[in-house]
Amino acid sequence: MTQTPAEKTNIAIVRKFFEVGPSKGDLAAAGALLHPGFSLHTPLPTPGPGVEAMKNVIVTCRAAFHDLNVTVDDIMAVEDRVTARFTARGIHKGEFMGLPPTGKAITMTGIEIFRIKDGKIVELWGEVNLMGLMQQLGILPAPA
DSSP: OOOOHHHHHHHHHHHHHHIIIIITOOHHHHHHTEEEEEEEEOSSOOSSSHHHHHHHHHHHHHHHEEEEEEEEEEEEEETTEEEEEEEEEEEEOSOBTTBOOOOOEEEEEEEEEEEEETTEEEEEEEEEOHHHHHHHTTSSOOOO
8 A cells, every 4th residue: 555645754753752762852843743633542641632732741751760761663644643652661760650650670561642733743642552661660560
């Protein structure tokens, strides 16, 4: 399936977001990729709506997981939607969702769907493997 120029542009926007936001913590650069009417839909607790909620997620995750790096494993676009499967890696050195730091290395996977409008990310729906993360941190038992 051949991608349109708009779909290729949308993929580049999402790749850039992962690179500058979660991986580098550059809130200004990440914010510049978000539409003013941005809406976030994830299982992570986010105080407030919009762009500030996304910036808060980035700050919170980077504070909890030292050397956080997010790699895009798969990415595809159809019209204004971009879907990315990603892997986040870091070391749990700060509080996360009320859990004190464990010092353990983590690898967390997830899938996010982005909607692009006017060259900016206007919506993000995300699902992450929080159960796997809790098992890695020793909060839940690993499967037998």
